[in-house]
Amino acid sequence: MKHLSRSLYRSRLKAALEEEAARFHTSIYEDLRIFEEDIDGTEAHDIMLHEVGIIPREALRRILQALEELRAEWREGHVEVSPEYEDVHEYIESRVIEKIGIEAGGMMHTGRSRNDQVMVDVRMRVRRELLEVAEELLGLLETLLKRGEEHAETVMMLYTHGQHAQVGTLGHYLLSYFDALQRDLERILECYRRVNQNPLGAGPIGGTSIPIDRQRTTELLGFDEIVENSIDATSSRDWAIEVAAVSAILMSTLSRLASDLIL
Numbered sequence: 001m002k003h004l005s006r007s008l009y010r011s012r013l014k015a016a017l018e019e020e021a022a023r024f025h026t027s028i029y030e031d032l033r034i035f036e037e038d039i040d041g042t043e044a045h046d047i048m049l050h051e052v053g054i055i056p057r058e059a060l061r062r063i064l065q066a067l068e069e070l071r072a073e074w075r076e077g078h079v080e081v082s083p084e085y086e087d088v089h090e091y092i093e094s095r096v097i098e099k100i101g102i103e104a105g106g107m108m109h110t111g112r113s114r115n116d117q118v119m120v121d122v123r124m125r126v127r128r129e130l131l132e133v134a135e136e137l138l139g140l141l142e143t144l145l146k147r148g149e150e151h152a153e154t155v156m157m158l159y160t161h162g163q164h165a166q167v168g169t170l171g172h173y174l175l176s177y178f179d180a181l182q183r184d185l186e187r188i189l190e191c192y193r194r195v196n197q198n199p200l201g202a203g204p205i206g207g208t209s210i211p212i213d214r215q216r217t218t219e220l221l222g223f224d225e226i227v228e229n230s231i232d233a234t235s236s237r238d239w240a241i242e243v244a245a246v247s248a249i250l251m252s253t254l255s256r257l258a259s260d261l262i263l
Contacts, residue, residue, distance in 0.1 A: 028081045031088030034121040035074050038088055039067050041120045044220035045200060046108055048213050054111070059104040066099040067092070089114050111210035112203060115234040119199040124221065126243055130192045133250070137185050141178055148174040159263060177257055184250040191239075191246045198223035199233035206230055 031038075046063050049055040055063075070092060073079050085091040097105035109117070151170035158168040198221060201207070201214035207230040214226050227233035 026083045026085065027087045028083065028085045028091060032081070034118075034125050035079070035088055035092075036071060037121040037124040038092055038117070039071050040124065041117060041200060041221065042092070042108055043067055044217045045112060047220060048216045049107070049110055051216060052211055052213055054210065054212075055107050059107055062100045062104045063096060063108050066096040066105070069099065070095055087114070087118075089117055111208045111212045112200065115204050116199050116202040116230075119202070119234055120221070123195055123197070123199065123223075123239075126240070127192060127195050130188055130195060130243065133247075134185060134188050134192070137181060137188070137250075141181055141185065144174050144178040144181070147171075148178060159260075162263065177253070180253050181250075184246070184253055187246040187249060191242050193224065194239050194242065196222075196224045197227045197239075198225070199227045202227065202230035202233035205234050 043064055046055055046060055050057060050060040070079070081088075081091055085094065093105070093108065096108060099105070148171040151174065152172075154170040156168060156170045156173060157164050158166045158173065198214065198218040200217050200221070201212050218226050
């Protein structure tokens with residue numbers, strides 16, 4: 001069996017994990033979707049730590065420089081990961097320490113844990129994707145409204161149960177999907193409001209005794225508000241289920257439209 005070198009987070013183990021066990025345990029490949037979000041969250045956290053007097057200015061400068069170098073490597077396609085790393089958070093931390101040393105690099109996660117770290121990363125990624133979907137949906141709504149007006153008098157056959165039912169207009173038909181998709185957009189925007197809340201600073205589950213400024217990271221990361229309860233911030237997944245739900249409802253509308261076009 002091939003053994004992997006010890007990782008930063010598994011340093012308490014007496015021996016390195018076998019490769020098969022490491023592959024089972026790692027989420028590094030799935031985590032690549034939140035690579036830049038992890039950098040963004042870390043930079044905001046560390047800027048805040050400097051502003052409250054926890055990280056010296058020079059240490060902050062070196063951390064931010066190392067993180068931006070990693071971002072550039074990622075965008076250029078030069079990042080290589082392996083099951084040696086438990087997740088993307090360990091990879092980035094390890095690379096920063098490799099670049100600038102443990103004295104400065106070891107400060108980067110002061111006052112937070114991977115629990116609130118991963119929650120802020122995922123929320124930032126999901127909110128970005130919700131906005132991307134909303135933008136595309138707005139474009140579709142504009143097109144439907146325009147074409148609906150153009151074809152207000154264009155006669156077409158309306159169907160029920162796959163059969164001819166009544167004579168109507170193409171404009172009336174297109175506006176039916178405008179109304180349905182507008183409701184889908186409203187659901188997405190409502191969902192966005194609950195997603196765009198900052199869990200950073202909740203720590204593992206019970207907060208931290210370090211005098212951090214959660215309002216400052218909320219401002220830096222563009223969140224609308226803070227998830228106030230630390231247990232709720234790290235443990236609740238209702239917002240993620242809601243994202244899946246509104247996405248499924250949207251897809252059911254688009255699926256019905258596609259079925260109509262096939263007919």
